[in-house]
Each structure stands twice: as C-alpha cells, then as structure tokens.
Amino acid sequence: MQNEIYLDNSATTAVAEEVVQAMEPYWSIQYGNPSSPHLRGIAAEKTMQSCRRQLAELLEADPSELYFTSSGTEANNLALQGIARIPFLARNPGHIITTPLEHPSVLNVLKYLETLGWEISFLTVGSRGEIDPQEMKTLFRNETKLVSIMFVNNEIGTIAPIQELAELIQAENKDRHQKILFHVDAVQALGYIPLSLQSLGVDLMTFSGHKIFGPKGAGLLYQRGKNRLKPLLFGGNQEKGLRPGTENIPAIVGFTKAAQLVTENREANVKHLQQLRRQLLEGIKDIKDYSIHNHPNGAPHILNMSFKGVRGEVLVHFLEQKRIFVAMGAACSSRRRGMSHVLEGIGLPADEILGAIRISLSPELTPNQIHYVIYSLKETVEEIRNIYM
C-alpha cells in the first residue's frame, strides 16, 4: 500500500482520512432516519440540514436548491430525464444542444430521449476538445429546451467556457416564453474551478462525492429556484419528492466534508497540481515519439498521452507491476466498442487512441513520486518498444 502510486483519480479517489472520521458516528451511533418523529430521527434531520447549509455556502447557492442523489450518474439522469418528464414536454418533445464529449451518463440518456422524439444537436469540438460558444447560437431553435455541457472533460481535462455559454443562453432567453435550461456536469470541476452558482447562471449542475476524496454513493444535483423536474423514482417525500428514499446520511456527511476540504484548499491544491503536471510534462520530453492530448489550459489534474508503438493496455499492466496505477485512454484495444468516444470525438487517429493512457493526479502526490513515475514511464516505454519493434 505505502509504495503504491495511484494516478487514476478521475476514476475514483481514496476517501480522505478526515472524511472517514466525519462519517464514523453516522453508521451505528447517529443512525436515525430523518423522517422519524423521535429524537434519533430529529438528530438525523438536523445533520441533513446542516450538510445542505454547508454545501449551499460552499457553492454559493440556496440550501433549497440542492438535491442529494446516489451518484453523479443519477444526478445527470435526474436532470435530463426529469425535464423530459415534465408533462408538457413529455407531450411535446423539444430540442437539446450538447457536445459529443459528454459522459456516458449524459450521452446515453440523450440517446434514449431521441427515441421519445427529442432532437439532439452536437456542437463541433476542436482537436483538444474545445468548443465555440458562438456556434451554440446558430443551433438555437424555437423548440430548444435544454443545453447540456460538461464543465471539465473526464478524459482530457478540457474546461468548457460555462460562464460565457450561460450568458449567451440568458440573452437568448430574454425574448422567450419557454426558457432554455442549462445543465452542466461539474463532476470533474469541483475542487479545481471556483464555482459560484449564484452568479454563474446555470440552471442545473451535477456533482459526485467519490471524485473529490469523498465516499461512493453520494451525488448532488443543484437546481436553480424552485423544483420543476419530475422524479425518476416515486416513494416518500424525501428531497421534496424529487428523489425519494431514506437519505444516505453517512454518504451525505462524507460528501459535505469532502466538498468542504477541496473547496477550502482549492487554490493551494491547484497550484501544487500544476507544478506536478509541469514536472511530469517536462520529464517525459526525454521519451521519443510521445503525444499529449490535453488542452494546455485544461484542468490541472488530468493528463492524456500516447507513446508511439505502445498500446495503452500493455503500458497499464507493465506500470501496475511497478505499483503505478494509470487508466487506459480506451477501455480495451481489441474490440472496437472499447474505443474512447472522447478521443474519437477530437479526431485522434486510431493508433493514438489505442495507445492512450490517462494520468489523473491528486494533491497528495509529491514531486518525488512524480520523479519515480517519470523514471518508470521511460523505462517501461523503452522496454515495451524493445519487445514490439
């Protein structure tokens, strides 16, 4: 464990020690159900309220605008399907604008909405995943109901100009009776980008706990103003009936603590991550024939790269022998279906997609560890090339 270098923090993160401690009492001491009328229940309800308040403060939103879910995937589903289930829109499916680089929990929901009669338009993306906000204006139609764009891409770290997009949508909405809603998947943004929901002008935003050193099983949907969405699940009145089911208090407490830590330490973390990233980029320059697929101004924690002639999968397994864990850029090389839609979307040639690995950093890493990673990468890439060439 101690010699392990985990560089797959975009997949999931280790839960921070302080988060584990914060969750500890809520398993078997403060185990109440917030809906219960007795003291045990009331204590749980108070905990929920306090978590919601703290998160609202961190995100500069109103506590009533936050809905806890079980995951980022669920929050994305709730946002998109929740709109499509509004009775008027269910009868009159509209038009949605998005990008081809979204997370599967957005793309696959949109694919499903297409079968219900919704029309989907995709913005074109540049070779580093960048989009042009002005293009969105040309895609607006009378029936456009929703724009869904991720804040930070989970594979290549590209940051979308959310503020600018929100302003364009607001300008467009001025003359509209039926407003266009703006949904942003911010799962990879929290902790890396300052988020002031009050001033950002986004209608819906998705967050996840386990990407920010919090527990799995905790997601959050922000919805500006009062609730307009229709639920996916029916049951009790939890989360104002939008997301019924007994609240997962330990996860909510852990998520809140984790969000607090990454927000409070954001500037220091980002600075540290940028240093590590620079060190890494500088270090691999000695390796021949490599390419970096990230936008230079992307998120500080995500790096995506290929080494010519080296298959991502093989590199992953060689590095794991050195207790270094990185992700494959593409899920699996031999089957077409494993090709990364993001790397395909930005027009990378097939051999670079098959060769891609993703390194996602955490602030816990030290320059010494990165030094070892660079050394191991060099050695491993050379070793594999010797075998294959």
Next chain:
Amino acid sequence: MYPIILVRYGELSLKGRNRKFFEDLLLKNIRSSLDGIPHGRIGKTFGRVYIRTESNWEQISRRLQRVFGIVSVSPVLKKELDLEQIKKGAIQVIQGQEAQTFKVETRRPYKGFPLISPEINSALGAHILNACPQLRVDVHKPDLVLNVEIRREGAFLYSRVIPCLGGLPAGSSGKGLLLLSGGIDSPVAAFLSMKRGVNVEGLHFHSYPFTSERSKEKVIELARQLSPYNTEGVFRLWIASFTEIQRALQQNRYPSLSITLMRRFMMRIGAALAAKEQSYALITGDSLGQVASQTMESIYVINAVTTTPVYRPLIGLDKQEIIDLAVQIGTYETSILPYEDCCTVFIPKNPATRPTLEQVFQAERELDVEGLVQESLAGIEVFELGKK
C-alpha cells in the same frame, strides 16, 4: 405434484459387458449432481433410474439436465390402484401441455388389477375426451402420449418427456487436456469432449503483463462454469506463463509466423503436461478455416510437434453453431467479455495462412525452444474449480 422422476439412458444399455460399469457410474454422477438439494431414494430397475422427489421435481430435473448419459427424464405421478383415482391423475398429467392429439399406453405388470391394458386405455381415453374437448385421439402420431403403468405399489402416470444431454457418463472415458483460451470455442470443445465421457482438464496461457489480470479471472470463471458437467463436478485448470515466449517471439525475425510458432509452443507445453498428468489427448477448439491458425496447412504444421492425439470436436461446426452451443452451456456471456488473451495482443498484421514445416524449422532454430517450454512448465499454477 410429481413424487417420482423417471430417468432414461438409451445408449448405455447397449454396451454389452461394460453395462454395469456405465450404469454404476451414471448412478454415482446422478447422486453427486443432486448434492445439496432434497431428494428421496434413487433406484434402478430394468434399464431405468427412478428418483423420489420431495415435491421439488423441477429443481431435480434441472440438475439432471446437466448430467451426461441421461437421454431424457419424465416427472411421474403416483395414484392408488383405483380407476377413478387413475382418471383424475390422467387429467392432472396432461393438463397445461400443448397438444391436439393423444393416445394412452398402458402396461400392466401387476396382473391383480381387474381391468386389462386395452380396457384401461379406452376407459382413460374416453374420460380425457370428455374432460378436454379440444383433444382428439391419434394412435399413430399423437402429440402426446399418456403412459400408465400398473404395478403392485400403485399406478404410475406420465406424459412429459424432457430431453437431456445424452452422451456417456462423465468420467467413463479417460483424461484429456484442453487448451483453454477464453474465447467462445474452447469451452464448447470441452463440453463436447465431456459429453463422450472425457474428464477434461484445462491449460491456459497467461501473458501478464501483456494481458490483464482480468483475462485470467475470466478463464477461471469459464472453468467454474464448465465444472458441473465434468467428472465429479470438478474442473482442474492449469495456468502457464507465456510471457517469456511472447518476448522471444516478438524479437523473432518472422512476424508472419508468430501465431504458428506460438501455437506450436502451446502444443509442446500441452503435450508435456498431458504426458506428466496421464492425459490421453489434447483437445482444442479449432474449427477448420475459421482463422489463420486453423487452416489445414496451419493445423498440419502446428500438430507436427506432438504425437499425442489432438481432438478437435468443433472441426466441422460453423461459428453460429458453436455460438448456439456456448449459449446453451452458459459460457457465451463470459467468453465475449472484452479482455485480451495472448493471441489477441500479438496478432501480426499478416499472419501466414499457409505456413510450411521448413519455414517454422528455420524460425525455431533461432529460439531456445526446449528451454522456453521447460521454463513455462516450471512456473505452472493449478486451480480446482467447482465442487469441493
């Protein structure tokens, strides 16, 4: 509802003096397949096996459908030796079955019953025609036959015949070593060999870190899925490292031959292990012409490394037939999981479809063939999957 299951085993009863051996083995396999679920006495009479159920005949019959050697099973109803009771039973047995025509067949080993067989047939036939107006009698090609046996202990009635796997009892032949890749074909080859009584062991080649830990897990899972069909419900899986051979082959100057050379190594290691473990054959999932290594020329060159017989039960099957069998066995879903095996990672751009012995001899002259084979054998791991 059915207190008894009747088990038929056609082919075995033809086996002359070996008959007792086959029957005893089948009985043992039936007992072992029912381990852990409630059932009553298991008995053998006149070339058939009877199993007393504990009102769980469906559960028992599902287990029996995995036992090689059984041709079919029928759930049997038991009634008192009283015509009115037997009539009731007749309706119970045929209810819910899709049929337009039927006939009744009665045997009466117990001659104490007042009616003779034809009288019973017509009494029951008339009763059924009355109760089920949609049915007609057809004594030549009926959709449904109601069988009635009048014995001293009671009347036994059945009509459903559930087809089973057939074949010979697991373990009635000898041991065979299967080259198990993790694809769709080799588990099917294992199944068809087990069907003829072969006690199949598997040999998988693992090329970590060229392939992932998951591809090994996948093969272990396949072995587990095959185990219920195998001798004693256990499947023994050998895993040999192929990494050093891959390295050597990648540096070889004959990239188009690499698949052929790889297969020759696998055969050599398989043959050596088979000899050590008293396996009488190697088994592969080759289907003629399916891929470059399965052309007649390739199989010739690959086979030339060993004199151990190599069984290729899929040789004449089409891909779709193999897939259908894999679905039936239950290995298909695991087989198509997208993890690599050592063949997929190293596929050369243009594998030779017509390699010759001269070519491979020349290529192998540059390799320490014996050393590499011994190294792989020395590091072999063994797993026992299934019942323990």
